Structure formats: structure tokens, C-alpha cells
Amino acid sequence: MTAPVYLVDDDAAVRDSLSLLLSTVGIDVRTFPGPEDFLSALPKLNPGCLILDIRMPAISGLRLQERLTASGVAWPTVVISGHGDIEACRKAFRNGAIDFLSKPVDEQDLIDAIQKGQAALGRAAEADAERRETMALLAGLTPREREVLSLVARGFATRDIAGALDVSPRTVESHRAAIGAKLGTTSPAEMTRLWIEAKSAP
Amino acid sequence: MSGLETRLSHASRVNALGEMASGMAHELTQPLTAILAQAQAARHLVARGDTDRVAGILEDVVGQTRRAAAILERLRTWTRPRERNAEPIDLRDCIRVAETLLAGQAAELGARLVLTMSPTPVTVEGDRVELEQVLFNLMRNALDAVAESAGAREVVVDASLDGAMAVIDVSDTGPGIRSDVRDRLFTPFVTTRENGTGLGLALSHRLVERAGGDLAVVEAREGARFRISLPLARAIREAAE
Numbered sequence: 001m002t003a004p005v006y007l008v009d010d011d012a013a014v015r016d017s018l019s020l021l022l023s024t025v026g027i028d029v030r031t032f033p034g035p036e037d038f039l040s041a042l043p044k045l046n047p048g049c050l051i052l053d054i055r056m057p058a059i060s061g062l063r064l065q066e067r068l069t070a071s072g073v074a075w076p077t078v079v080i081s082g083h084g085d086i087e088a089c090r091k092a093f094r095n096g097a098i099d100f101l102s103k104p105v106d107e108q109d110l111i112d113a114i115q116k117g118q119a120a121l122g123r124a125a126e127a128d129a130e131r132r133e134t135m136a137l138l139a140g141l142t143p144r145e146r147e148v149l150s151l152v153a154r155g156f157a158t159r160d161i162a163g164a165l166d167v168s169p170r171t172v173e174s175h176r177a178a179i180g181a182k183l184g185t186t187s188p189a190e191m192t193r194l195w196i197e198a199k200s201a202p
Numbered sequence: 203m204s205g206l207e208t209r210l211s212h213a214s215r216v217n218a219l220g221e222m223a224s225g226m227a228h229e230l231t232q233p234l235t236a237i238l239a240q241a242q243a244a245r246h247l248v249a250r251g252d253t254d255r256v257a258g259i260l261e262d263v264v265g266q267t268r269r270a271a272a273i274l275e276r277l278r279t280w281t282r283p284r285e286r287n288a289e290p291i292d293l294r295d296c297i298r299v300a301e302t303l304l305a306g307q308a309a310e311l312g313a314r315l316v317l318t319m320s321p322t323p324v325t326v327e328g329d330r331v332e333l334e335q336v337l338f339n340l341m342r343n344a345l346d347a348v349a350e351s352a353g354a355r356e357v358v359v360d361a362s363l364d365g366a367m368a369v370i371d372v373s374d375t376g377p378g379i380r381s382d383v384r385d386r387l388f389t390p391f392v393t394t395r396e397n398g399t400g401l402g403l404a405l406s407h408r409l410v411e412r413a414g415g416d417l418a419v420v421e422a423r424e425g426a427r428f429r430i431s432l433p434l435a436r437a438i439r440e441a442a443e
Contacts, residue, residue: 017239
């Protein structure tokens with residue numbers, strides 16, 4: 001899968017040349033002259049890999065990184081810088097950058113970093129799809145079945161669950177069978193995993 | 203200017219060079235980044251026989267090389283002992299040069315460098331390098347001043363026309379000017395900075411005077427404000443006619 005690349009740099013020549021280079025190797029790239037332009041386009045953008053120049057007027061690359069993180073956009077970010085400033089580099093990584101490259105940026109380093117970013121996006125998309133699937137499975141449960149599942153996930157045995165819900169163990173067993181059929185597993189460990197996955201969903 | 207002053211001015215420029223070096227390095231990486239990317243893109247295109255676009259890319263390479271050369275040329279004019287050369291200069295250009303050179307320092311300090319410029323040219327008669335140096339000195343001093351400030355760090359450079367005069371104000375949100383140095387600000391070797399030479403303001407004052415203008419401290423609500431007043435080139439021409 002190849003996610004788009006978004007390049008934010010205030011220098012027109014840098015923007016045009018890097019976007020030319022990336023497009024000649026088949027990477028889909030869109031450029032923005034400043035963080036504000038990127039932020040205003042953001043709601044309409046598909047998830048992609050960000051390449052940010054660290055030093056731009058008004059909002060620096062680092063500040064943009066912080067804003068994106070704060071608004072829940074966790075796209076992989078590659079920070080590029082005109083001077084190898086250790087402090088800025090450390091901040092970029094602390095803000096979650098996947099790579100830090102010094103200008104002039106060599107083609108291979110840039111492409112490697114982008115591929116790393118695209119792989120991370122791919123993994124995030126997979127995890128997302130899995131979580132959605134789990135949510136859909138759990139949505140098929142009745143309220144009572146959800147209650148039973150939550151107790152299974154907390155490690156209670158059938159007898160304890162029956163006591164807690166004031167029903168017979170046989171009733172609990174039949175709930176468990178129904179849950180198993182709906183979720184496609186009879187293993188308590190697997191049920192627990194699905195429950196936790198759904199609970200950790202945003 | 204006497205021989206001593208010429209040497210002083212040269213020494214001061216070379217001294218400022220160290221501080222400019224980081225700004226200059228950043229400036230140069232931009233065209234280099236573009237050239238490298240353009241060359242690598244052209245290599246891909248040639249490899250697959252798609253040569254139609256290469257000519258245009260080479261044009262851009264030439265353009266970016268010229269851009270890098272112009273940056274180096276500016277560095278050379280600063281370091282070379284030189285004859286003064288008065289010509290019409292738009293002060294807005296000098297301010298932009300100084301801004302470019304100081305952008306890095308401003309970013310490191312988390313300071314905002316705000317330019318409020320007249321939409322029309324602010325053209326005076328003077329020596330380009332000298333005037334660039336004056337603006338660079340004042341703006342660098344202002345950045346140094348805001349570095350001591352815990353609150354908002356802002357340097358505002360305002361370029362406007364006032365009748366027959368060009369007026370440039372450089373204001374900062376720093377702690378202001380200490381009263382014990384206030385009267386001796388333009389005296390050589392007076393400095394409040396640990397490793398300052400005390401030449402920046404003294405020389406700037408002299409250079410502005412030499413262009414027929416004045417450099418002064420003016421009242422400000424907070425921080426310090428320096429004002430350069432220079433006769434506009436058109437006013438000088440009209441007076442001569």
C-alpha cells in the first residue's frame with residue numbers, strides 16, 4: 001500500500017524539487033508552503049506520511065507536530081532540517097518523529113524514511129480494521145451476553161458468574177455458547193483479548 | 203572615513219561574520235537541497251528514457267546554483283575590505299537580508315521577528331553593505347535583548363515614510379536599556395554583553411550618520427526602541443535640483 005506524502009516547507013525551490021523527485025519514483029506527494037496551509041487542508045486529507053521542515057516562520061515544524069498530536073492525528077512524521085541541531089532533533093523524536101534528516105536530503109534516505117512511515121501507516125490501518133471487526137462482532141451480542149463476556153474477561157469461572165448474576169450455571173453456559181458462536185471462538189483467552197481490544201478502542 | 207575607521211568597520215564586519223555563519227549555512231542548504239533533488243530526479247528520468255523534461259529541470263538547477271552563488275557573494279562583500287559605494291537602496295531589502303540571516307537565531311530563542319513594511323519602496327542613498335550591517339546589528343541586539351525576557355519574545359521592525367524621511371524602528375520586548383549605559387550607547391567599546399565588542403552600535407551610529415541620517419534611542423512602552431532616520435533618495439534629488 002502506498003499512502004500519500006505531505007511535504008511542508010516554506011522554500012518554494014525545495015518544495016518543487018523534492019516533490020519532483022518523489023513523483024519520479026512513483027510516490028504520491030502534495031506540498032504545502034506552511035503549517036497553516038496544511039492545517040486548513042487537513043480535514044479533507046487521507047492518512048499519509050508527513051515531511052516537515054523544522055524551521056518555518058510563524059509556526060515551526062516542531063510546533064505543528066505538537067498540534068497534530070494534540071488533535072489526535074498520529075501520522076508518521078519525518079523531520080528535515082537545514083542545520084543539524086541536536087536539541088531540535090531530540091525534540092522532534094520526543095514529539096514522535098520516525099526520522100530526522102539533514103538538508104540536503106539524499107534521495108535514498110528520504111525514500112527509506114517514507115517507506116518506514118508508510119509501513120507504520122499500514123500497520124495502523126490493519127489494527128484499525130481489526131478493531132472495527134471486533135466492534136462489529138461485539139455489537140451482535142445481547143446486553144446479557146455482554147455482561148457475561150465482561151465477567152469472563154475478568155477471569156471469573158462459570159459458577160462465580162452464575163452467582164453474580166443470580167442465574168443457574170446452565171444458563172451461563174448457554175450464554176457462553178451463544179457468545180462463542182457469535183465471536184467465532186470458545187477460548188476464554190481469545191474472548192478476553194477481543195473484549196480488551198474493543199474496550200481500548202477510541 | 204579615516205583609515206582607522208575603515209579598519210574598525212572591517213573588523214566589526216568580520217566579527218559579525220561568526221554570528222552570521224549559522225544563518226548563512228542554513229541559507230545555503232536550501233538551494234543545495236533543491237539541486238540534489240533535481241539532479242536525482244533527472245537521473246531517474248534519463249534512465250527510463252524520459253528526456254523531454256530534463257531540459258527544464260537543468261534550467262532549475264542553473265537557477266538554484268545562481269541562488270547559492272548570490273548567497274556566497276553576499277558573504278564575500280561582508281568580509282572583503284572595500285570602498286564605500288553610495289547608490290539608491292530600498293531599506294526594505296536590507297531588512298529582509300538581516301531577517302534571513304537572523305531567522306535561525308530567532309527560531310532557537312522562540313522569538314517572533316515581525317516586519318511591518320511600507321508597501322512602497324523606502325529608498326535612500328547609501329552603501330548597501332553598510333546599511334545591511336546596521337540593520338543586522340540592531341536586529342541582532344534586539345534578539346539578544348528578548349533572550350533575557352521570560353515573557354513574550356518579539357522583535358518588531360517597522361519601515362515607513364515620514365515626509366522626506368525614511369524611518370525604521372527596531373523595537374523589542376526585552377528588559378530595556380540600562381540607565382548607566384544609556385548616554386554612552388554609541389561610544390565604542392561600551393557593552394553590556396559578556397562577549398560583546400562594544401562596536402556594533404558605535405559603528406551603526408557612524409554609518410547612519412555618514413549616509414546623512416541619524417540613529418537614536420526613542421521612548422517605548424516596553425523594551426528598547428532604536429530609530430533610524432534617513433533622508434529619502436527622492437528628497438535628496440529634489441534638493442539638488
